[in-house]
Amino acid sequence: MTSHVTTHVLDASxxxxxxxxxxxxATASGDGVAATSGTIVAQAVTxxxxxASLGPEQLTAGDYTITFLTRxxxxxxxxxxFYPFVAVTFAVEVADDGSSRHYHVPLLLSPFAYSTYRGS
Known part of the structure; x- marks a missing residue:
C-alpha cells in the first residue's frame, strides 16, 4: 500500500x-486565523x-497538518x-470520482529557519 502523504526532511545546516x-x-480545522490539530491520522520517523510515509493510501478531502518534532x-x-516543532497545514482535494493526487511535503530545516513547498 502506498501512503497518500510523504515527506523528505533535509538538514540544511x-x-x-x-x-x-x-x-x-493529523486532521486540522480553523478559520484561517487560528488552526488547531484534530485527530491523529498517522505517525512516523524519518x-x-x-x-517518511504517512497515512493511508487515500485521505478524505479536508485540511491536514504535518508536525515535525524538531526540538x-x-x-x-x-x-x-529556535523552533521546537514545525507545523505545516495543507489542503487535500478529492475529485468527484474519489481520486486524489499524491501529496509530498518536503521540509528544508536548520536550527533557526525552515522552508517547505508542494513536492511531487
Whole structure:
C-alpha cells in the first residue's frame, strides 16, 4: 500500500538528510486565523534518507497538518534550535470520482529557519 502523504526532511545546516525526526499527520480545522490539530491520522520517523510515509493510501478531502518534532532532533545533535516543532497545514482535494493526487511535503530545516513547498 502506498501512503497518500510523504515527506523528505533535509538538514540544511549539516548538509544531509535529517534522520530520526518524529512526524505526526493529523486532521486540522480553523478559520484561517487560528488552526488547531484534530485527530491523529498517522505517525512516523524519518529514515536514514530523511524520508517518511504517512497515512493511508487515500485521505478524505479536508485540511491536514504535518508536525515535525524538531526540538528532539536538534537536541540529539547537541544543537539549540529556535523552533521546537514545525507545523505545516495543507489542503487535500478529492475529485468527484474519489481520486486524489499524491501529496509530498518536503521540509528544508536548520536550527533557526525552515522552508517547505508542494513536492511531487
Amino acid at each position: 549539516a548538509g544531509r538528510p535529517a534522520a530520526g525526526i518524529r512526524v505526526v499527520l 529514515d536514514p534518507d530523511g524520508r 528532539e532532533y536538534f537536541a540529539e545533535q547537541g544543537t539549540a534550535a
